[in-house]
Amino acid sequence: MSTSLRNNEHVVLAAAAGCLLLAGTSLAFYWVPNAPVEGFRQRIFYFHVPIALTAYACFGCAAWKAYRLLWTRERRYDLESYTAVHMGVIFGILTLVTGSIWARTSWGHWWVWGSRQLVLFLVLFLFYAAYFMLRYSVEPGPRRANMSAVYTLFGVALIPISFLAIRLAEDLVHPVVFTHDVQNRLTGSQLLTFLVCLAGMLALAGSLYANELTGKRLDARLRELREALQ
Amino acid sequence: MITARRLGRDFGLKRVLRDVDFEVPHGGFLLVTGPNGSGKSTLLSLCAGLLAPTAGELAVEADRGEIGYLAHEPLVYRELTALENLDLYGRLYRVPERRERIGMLLERFGLWEARRERVASLSRGTAQRLALCRALLHDPRLLLLDEPYSGLDHAGARLLDDELDSLVGERTFVVATHAPQRVEALATAALSLA
Amino acid sequence: MTYLGDVFALARKDLLLELRSRDTVPAMLLFVVSTLVVFHFALPSDASATAETGLLWVALLFTALLGLVRAFVAEREERVLDGLVLAPCDRSAIWLGKVIGVVAFLVAAEVVALPAYALFFRPVGWELVAAVALADLGLAAVGTLLAAMAAAGRARELLLPVLFLPLVIPIVVGGVGASATDDPGRYLAFLGLYDAVFAILSWASFEYVVTE
Numbered sequence: 001m002s003t004s005l006r007n008n009e010h011v012v013l014a015a016a017a018g019c020l021l022l023a024g025t026s027l028a029f030y031w032v033p034n035a036p037v038e039g040f041r042q043r044i045f046y047f048h049v050p051i052a053l054t055a056y057a058c059f060g061c062a063a064w065k066a067y068r069l070l071w072t073r074e075r076r077y078d079l080e081s082y083t084a085v086h087m088g089v090i091f092g093i094l095t096l097v098t099g100s101i102w103a104r105t106s107w108g109h110w111w112v113w114g115s116r117q118l119v120l121f122l123v124l125f126l127f128y129a130a131y132f133m134l135r136y137s138v139e140p141g142p143r144r145a146n147m148s149a150v151y152t153l154f155g156v157a158l159i160p161i162s163f164l165a166i167r168l169a170e171d172l173v174h175p176v177v178f179t180h181d182v183q184n185r186l187t188g189s190q191l192l193t194f195l196v197c198l199a200g201m202l203a204l205a206g207s208l209y210a211n212e213l214t215g216k217r218l219d220a221r222l223r224e225l226r227e228a229l230q
Numbered sequence: 231m232i233t234a235r236r237l238g239r240d241f242g243l244k245r246v247l248r249d250v251d252f253e254v255p256h257g258g259f260l261l262v263t264g265p266n267g268s269g270k271s272t273l274l275s276l277c278a279g280l281l282a283p284t285a286g287e288l289a290v291e292a293d294r295g296e297i298g299y300l301a302h303e304p305l306v307y308r309e310l311t312a313l314e315n316l317d318l319y320g321r322l323y324r325v326p327e328r329r330e331r332i333g334m335l336l337e338r339f340g341l342w343e344a345r346r347e348r349v350a351s352l353s354r355g356t357a358q359r360l361a362l363c364r365a366l367l368h369d370p371r372l373l374l375l376d377e378p379y380s381g382l383d384h385a386g387a388r389l390l391d392d393e394l395d396s397l398v399g400e401r402t403f404v405v406a407t408h409a410p411q412r413v414e415a416l417a418t419a420a421l422s423l424a
Numbered sequence: 425m426t427y428l429g430d431v432f433a434l435a436r437k438d439l440l441l442e443l444r445s446r447d448t449v450p451a452m453l454l455f456v457v458s459t460l461v462v463f464h465f466a467l468p469s470d471a472s473a474t475a476e477t478g479l480l481w482v483a484l485l486f487t488a489l490l491g492l493v494r495a496f497v498a499e500r501e502e503r504v505l506d507g508l509v510l511a512p513c514d515r516s517a518i519w520l521g522k523v524i525g526v527v528a529f530l531v532a533a534e535v536v537a538l539p540a541y542a543l544f545f546r547p548v549g550w551e552l553v554a555a556v557a558l559a560d561l562g563l564a565a566v567g568t569l570l571a572a573m574a575a576a577g578r579a580r581e582l583l584l585p586v587l588f589l590p591l592v593i594p595i596v597v598g599g600v601g602a603s604a605t606d607d608p609g610r611y612l613a614f615l616g617l618y619d620a621v622f623a624i625l626s627w628a629s630f631e632y633v634v635t636e
Contacts, residue, residue, distance in 0.1 A: 070632055073282075127590040134587060137577035140242045142282045142636035147573045150629040151587075157621055158591060165594035168614055172474065172601050227245055280506050282636035295512035305507035307498055309444050310437070321433045322511035324426065364507070 010214070014207040020200030024050075027193040035190075041105040048098035050198040051091050052117065054205045056159070058088030059128070061209075063156040066149035078145035079220070081152055083213045085131055087205050092125045116166050123162050127155055231256045231291045231372060231402050232277060238285030239272050246272045249286070252421050257399050259416050262406040264423030270406035271302060273423070274374045277404055290372070292402075295323060298370030300378055304361035308350040312341055312360050315349065316367060323368035335363040339389055354381040362390065373397070375405045379412060387412070430513040434521025439528060441498055448494050452487050452533040457540050459483040464544060474604040476545045477552070481599045484530075484537065484556065485563070485592060491529045492567040493584055495522060496575040505575075509634050519568055519630035526564040534560070551612070555602035558615040559595045562622060566591050569626040572633050594618050 028046040035042035062084035069077035099118045104110050113119060131151055138144040186194060232254040239247040247269040254260045262270050275281045277290055278299045290297075299305075306315040313332065320328035336342045339359040349357060358381040365373065379387055391412070394403075398416050405413055410420075442448055463479040499505035508518050534556055542548045567588060574584040595618060601611030 070629075123590055123593055130586045130590060133583060134573065134577065137574075137579055137583050139577075141240065141284065143576060146632045146636065147576065150569075150632050151573070153629065154591065154622075154625060157625055161594050161618055161621060164614060164617075165597040168601055168611060169597045171607075172597070172605060223243070278510060280510065280636070293512065294510060297510065299507075299510055301503060301506065303502045305502060305504055307437070307441065307504055308502060309441050309498070314437075314440070318433055318437055319507070319511065322430060322508070322513045324512065 010207065010210040013203060013210060017200060017203035017207045020196060020203055024193065024197035024200045027196055032189050032193045041102070044098055044102045044105070046193050046197045048095065048102055050194070050201040051098055052095040052121065053198060054201040055088050055091035055095050055121070055124075057202060058084050058091060058205055058209075059124070059152075059155060059159070062088060062152050066152040069145060069149045070153075073142075075142070075145065078148065079216055080213060081149060082135065083209055083216065085128055085152060086212065087209050089125065089128050089132075090208075091201075091205060092121055092128065095121050096125060114170070116163070116170075119166050120159075120163055123166075124155070124159065127158060131155070231258070232260075232404070233289045234286065235288075236286035237273075237276065237283055237288050239269070239276060239281060240284045247276075247423070250421070250423070252419070254402060254404060254419065256402055258418045259398060259403040259405070259413075261410055261413060261417035261420045262404060262423065263408075263410050263420065264406075268423040270423060271376050274299070274301070274376045274404060274406055277372075277374050292370075292372040295368060296371040298365040298368065298373045300361055300365040300373075300375040302376055302380075304349070304357045304364070306349050306357070306360060306364060309348055311346050311348055312336065312352070312363075313345040315360070316363060319364055319367055325368050331367065332363075335366060338393070339363055340385065355383050355386050358382055359386055359389070362393075366393070370401070372402045373404070375403065377407055378405065379407065379409065427514060427517055430517040431520045431524070434508075434518060435524035435528075438522060438525030442525070442529070448491055449529050449532050452491050452529060453536050455490055456483050456487040456533050456537040459486065460537070460540055460544055473546065474600065477604045478596075478600050480537075480541050480545070480552075480603075481559075481596050484534070484559070484599075485589075485596065487533050487537070488526075488530055488560075488563045488567060489585055489588060491526060491533070492563075492571045492588070493574075493581050495526060495568060495571040500575050505634065515631040515634055516627050518634070519572075519627060522568045523561075523564045526568055527560050530560045530564065549603070551608035552603040554612055555599045555608070555615060558612060558619055559599050562595050562615065562619045563592060565619065565623040565626045569630055569633060572630065576633075591622075 024046065028043050032043070032046070034040055035045075062081045065077045065081035065084055068074070069081060096118065099115065099121065100110050103112050103115060103118065111118070131148065134151060135144060135148055138147060232252075234250055234252050237247060237250040238245065246267075250273065252260065262273060264270055272281065276283060276288055278297055279290065279294065280299075306312075307318075310318070313336075316332045316335070317328065319325075320332055325331050333342075336345050339362060341356065341359055341363065344352060344356060349360065352360065358378075362378065365375070378390060382390060394413065394416060397403075403416075405417075407413065410417075460480070460483055463476075463483065467475060467479065496505065499508065505518075509515060538548050538553065538556070570587045570591070571584055574580040574587060577583055595615065598611045598615035598618060602608040602615065605611070
């Protein structure tokens with residue numbers, strides 16, 4: 001596990017993330033024309049949706065690692081799954097923040113129960129925040145790894161079920177359903193900007209993930225060495 | 231039957247077992263000694279399959295139904311009677327002729343009169359005898375006993391001596407104890423955890 | 425067949441223990457009725473049907489939590505759970521046996537809670553009863569698994585609610601929807617879907633929660 005700068009493919013990923021995000025931000029603010037209905041405020045779409053999709057990707061990755069842990073019982077998957085959940089929660093918080101900003105600029109409120117995406121992310125955020133409480137409360141070891149993995153898999157099942165529940169709840173609670181006026185088809189420039197931002201966010205998540213994972217692995221290695229020396 | 235190579239187990243940051251090597255053949259009797267906190271109970275839990283090693287390897291050639299495990303705690307429900315506890319375990323372990331076997335064990339360990347009493351109202355020594363019945367109920371091939379004599383009075387200890395004498399050689403044993411004198415004669419190997 | 429035999433032996437054991445000690449169900453009964461009374465004082469006099477129904481579901485949810493916190497207490501004492509896990513039976517049988525017990529406790533609490541609700545607030549229709557029945561299965565399935573997780577950690581009475589609540593939000597939606605709208609079928613079907621998905625998931629993953 002090399003940590004030297006020259007051999008590290010993680011540096012390439014970080015550099016790519018930086019470039020893509022820089023490009024994406026520039027495109028989103030300067031190049032893409034204003035959206036017909038919403039105008040300038042709509043540009044936050046180019047951040048909010050890629051961040052949301054990246055959060056989903058992180059949770060999905062975490063669930064995959066969790067499944068691998070339970071299937072192969074290899075311990076390294078525990079750390080990988082945990083780090084992926086951590087990334088997912090970070091991007092989840094960002095989703096809530098950008099979503100809230102967008103709601104404020106579009107409809108005047110910092111929070112709207114009528115926005116399905118926002119409510120879904122709130123539920124997921126609570127769920128995965130509880131994940132950390134679970135990990136904190138159980139002693140490190142194979143048992144904690146197993147339980148974390150099972151919980152992560154439950155999260156993935158919760159995503160579609162929660163979404164269905166939120167949709168069903170709309171008829172109950174009768175809020176005005178807030179959807180952003182995103183046209184069904186994005187124009188060429190909009191699509192390009194969106195994709196560049198999406199790629200940038202995914203690269204950012206990947207880069208942060210690799211960074212944190214390496215850091216945690218180093219910690220673990222250090223602990224092992226210290227133990228061996230005693 | 232049991233092979234351990236560089237076996238280790240951590241609990242969080244605390245390393246309880248480190249680099250333990252031993253082999254127990256079929257019919258062998260491994261005596262495990264060591265001071266408090268040296269990991270004797272952890273070793274037995276590992277052999278039983280309750281814990282997984284965090285370092286090294288451990289191979290146990292026995293299925294779950296062939297292992298009899300005696301821990302510090304009696305592993306019985308406090309609010310159920312002795313009979314009810316053994317009946318439940320008897321079902322779960324698919325013990326053939328369950329009633330007869332339970333009756334026989336209760337008699338052998340002098341628990342027949344107390345069989346309908348709640349475990350919570352039993353004395354420590356009586357509960358320990360019940361725990362022994364539970365461990366022996368399904369006639370296991372491999373017996374993992376953690377301080378089997380603790381809490382037993384003189385009579386109880388004699389009963390256990392007799393039981394061990396009758397089973398030694400045909401069954402495989404791993405016994406952890408503070409007071410090895412009682413079982414030293416039966417042991418084919420010894421492991422001292424520092 | 426021995427699988428079901430194991431399950432029933434374990435469920436019988438839980439019911440027997442509760443019959444002897446009688447600590448969980450009476451507490452749940454008292455708790456749910458007290459909660460309903462508290463809700464009367466918390467609601468304005470012109471509260472809608474949906475609001476009252478919603479609060480019933482909140483009461484049921486927290487009553488379930490009360491019961492679930494105690495679900496593995498007997499197994500934690502004396503490390504009995506280790507004894508059960510060591511047995512050659514399928515570990516999921518432990519889960520299923522426990523779920524049957526939890527559902528029984530919930531039903532016992534609801535036998536009192538629903539009439540009390542009808543007395544204090546508004547009549548109870550068949551849709552509400554059906555929704556409660558389906559919800560019990562989901563709450564028990566998910567709750568038992570989470571209770572086993574929480575039991576392995578510190579601060580388990582605090583941990584279980586935190587783990588439980590986000591997961592059962594869909595049950596509240598389904599339950600309130602079935603009892604307070606014109607189209608209960610949709611919501612009952614949704615509850616059924618929730619039950620199926622999470623029961624299968626819990627059944628399959630219980631093994632991993634109690635072993636290493």
